[in-house]
Every structure is written in C-alpha cells, then in structure tokens.
Amino acid sequence: MKPIKIYILIVLLPIISFSQPAVDVPVKDPGNLIAQIAYFSRNTTSITAGFIQVKEMSFMEETVTSSGRFYFQKDDKVRWEYTEPFSYAIIVSGDRIRIIDEGKQKDFDAGSGRMFREVSRVMTGMVDGTLLTDGRFAVSWLEAPDYYRAELVPVSGAMKDYLSGIGLKLNKTDHSVDELKMVEKSGDYTIITFNNKKFNATIPPEVFGLD
C-alpha cells in the first residue's frame, strides 16, 4: 500500500469508527429503571413542552412537518396544541373534551357515547399509569449512552389493527420523554420530538379552561 493511502486510512479510521451509530442494548435492570421513572412521575405535577412532529409518507413521497405546544397538569388535564402550519387543539379536563379546530370549538362529554367513554378510559389509564398494565402492550427496554428507549408493541385491542409499535426515547437525566415514534402498519411513521420542557411550572388555568 502506498504511503499516501496509508496516511488517508490513518486519518479516516478514527472518524469512521466514531461516526458509527450507537447500538441500543437491553437495559440490565428494567425494574430499577421503572422505579426511577415512577419517582419522576410522582414528583411531576405539570409539564409544558414544545414539539415538532414529522410524518414520513412513503407512498406519497412526502414529509409533513407540524409543531405546537403540549401541556399536562395533574391529575387529569391535557392540552395538545398545533400552531404550525395549522391551528388545532385537543383539551381534556376530567370527563370533558374540547377540540378547537381553526378557532371553531366543539365540546364532548365522555358520558355521551361509546367513543368518548373509550377516550375517557384511555385518559384515566394515562393519568393513573394503568394503560401499560392492562395488557395492551408488550414493553421492552433498551439503552444507549444518551437515552433509554421503550419499545411498545400492541398485543390486543383496537391499536393492534393500526400500529406496529410505539417507540419512546427517554432522557437519561430526568427520565422524561424526548421523542415519540409511532409506526403504522404500512411502515410509515411519525416522530414527535419534544423540546424546551419545563416541569412543575405553574400553568394558567385558562390553558385547560372549558367554560
């Protein structure tokens, strides 16, 4: 081998080595990790965050990007709001649900029909942490130097017909969700990346106001 080729190889080898993507490995002690997440949850009364949503559509050969704000207030208040490129928000407060679509709002009562009873059940499961324990998902835990990753595979219920899985990347410092990946049956996926997260900050009541 000529000296110049050896030189290039020496220079590039470390770069090539370090540029390899990190390989996720199974979490050695999932029970301990789950306990840490539970501790984080117990000590979190509110979350505010921005998010960027990127949807990959292979058939359409398109990538659709949107963004907005996410609010959570214990025990049962959530606001998921898109601000770009359209205005759309879902607000849940207890048994009541409001959808605001381009300024037009519609209210729903969870007791008014089967659909909203199901929605209410999911919301309750979300807040009290029973959603994963009701048998709908098989969960596996992986980790890389910068994050933990939970792979949720639906095993029963309606979601099994629509989703191949949900991937969640968790911050190793505070155990909050940095990224959510939703994989559809077709193989298309949507990635939601959260940013500017704030915990336990006071959220104005009007954010969840349904009156």
Place this chain on the structure above:
Amino acid sequence: MQRSLLRYSAWISLVFLAVSCFSPRITVTGEQPASYDKTLQPGLPEKIIYKATVTLRGQELTGRLMLKKTDDDRYRVAWYSEMGMTYLEGTMDISSEKKTFIIQNIIPALDKKMFLRKFEKSVRQVYNDS
C-alpha cells in the same frame, strides 16, 4: 408507574379509539386548500392539501387531505389526522367521473364500500370546486 410515557403515547391512541367506534354511515366535506403549489399547467395543481372532515353518525373525524399529481396525470391521495395517523392512501383519476379510486392503505374501520364511494365523490367535487 411509567406515567410520563403514557402521557404522550395515550394521545396517539385516542385517534385509533375514535376511529374504531365509528359506523360506516358517512358524509364527507372539504374546505379551502391549506396550501397550493402551482404547476406549469394552469389549473392543474401539483399538490394540494385540504382540511377535511368526515362525519360518521354525528361524530366528526378531522384531518388533512393531500392530493399529489403523478406522472400519468392521476393523483395520489392521502387522508391523515392532525396527530399523524394515516386513515387512507390511494390513487385516483380526478378528471374521470368513473370510479377510479385504488386503495393502497386504509385503516380497517374505514374499509367500507359505501364510505369509499362517498369519499371518492367528495374528493372529486371538492377538487373541481376549488
């Protein structure tokens, strides 16, 4: 336990639950294009995104309807929720009055002949009116 994960993931599931509970009785409406990319041929847009609402027995399912022109003058069609869930995808000849909708991908709850017939008719009407 694991509440922080569920706070996010459960929101995604709301869309599926909503869809799974609907009956196939429907009406379809469209609104103004959210974006409009002109092509070299006037009147034949390369890509349009509509805001679309489907009403099933009084319950509304909202989302975005994208039409994208292909090389053979057909359109690829995708209807998906604001939260990223694809309801259906397929191809359609917008200019033809005949049934031309070929489904590529559709969620089981919407895979009904009556729904697809009305959906195709509504897409064609909205497109021609815009």
